[in-house]
Amino acid sequence: MARRREADWTQRQAERREEDADKQFARQLRRNLGSPARTLFIGLIALLLCVDVYYRMNPVAPHIDIPEADLNPIGKQVAWSTVEQWLGDGQLGGEARVVSWDGGDAATVGDGQDAETAIVHTFAVSTDLGWWRVEQTVRADGLTPLGSPAVEPIPMDEAATPDSTPAWDGELGTLQATETLDRLADQWARALMGDDDDALTVLMNDDPRATYTALHLGDVDSTSVERLAYLDKGRVNRNKGTSDRAAMRVSVSLKPVAQDAQGARFTYDLLVADPDGTPRVLAWGAPGTGDTLAEHANRSGMRED
Structure with missing residues (x-):
């Protein structure tokens, strides 16, 4: 009977030592990790390092956005028709053709007292006399051309x-x-x-x-x-x-x-x-x-x- 009591006491001591070892391990783990805020900070650092490694191994190709132009602005059709009729009169020589419309820019026209906004449309024109830049102004109503076209040669340099x-x-x-x-x-x-x-x-x-x-x-x-x-x-x-x-x-x-x-x-x-x-x-x-x-x-x- 005494031997059994001694064996039970020995087993309880072993279990107590094992429990104490678990508590010591838990305390040491808490000391190593620190506070919850520190744990979160370490996790974020690890995540950022992973993201950095990923993008270094998978670089993104450079991309340049292409500006989108307004290809049907106010007065474009009127300006185009006006220029074609003007060219048909032989103003820039024979075989004159509108090759491209190169955009329209807003401009203020008038004598300073009755100024109004208009659109200046630019065209590239090919003729038997060479290439020309032709500009035709149209009122903001999009229906009324102002004056005749303005022209300048496009130099064919080196x-x-x-x-x-x-x-x-x-x-x-x-x-x-x-x-x-x-x-x-x-x-x-x-x-x-x-x-x-x-x-x-x-x-x-x-x-x-x-x-x-x-x-x-x-x-x-x-x-x-x-x-x-x-x-x-x-x-x-x-x-x-x-x-x-x-x-x-x-x-x-x-x-x-x-x-x-x-x-x-x-x-x-x-x-x-x-x-x-x-x-x-x-x-x-x-x-x-x-x-x-x-x-x-x-x-x-x-x-x-």
């Missing part, structure tokens, strides 16, 4: 020649010509120079309501891509010097309209989207303007729903 470098201020890197880009340039040239407005509209793949007007100049004899470059706009990969926007200089020769005559020749800058994938033309204008062209700026109008 920056606008096919072999010069650099060709555009916004050049990011050289782009190699491909069969796909050559074919796109040829399709665009034939649609622009031809007589089918719908063909050009379909090619541009713009808003379903948008319309484009062909130049009705004749049949294309040949098209050549003179220069290509990635532009510092759109989705840019600076490590590779590439982007999803490119400038393309294209020369277009037309078939002669008479025997022994020489066909007309034109040169344009094109703004191209997705040059390394499925490229498409976004806009076109005079040589040297490739990096400044606004997307879909060549719309001639918008159909009403």
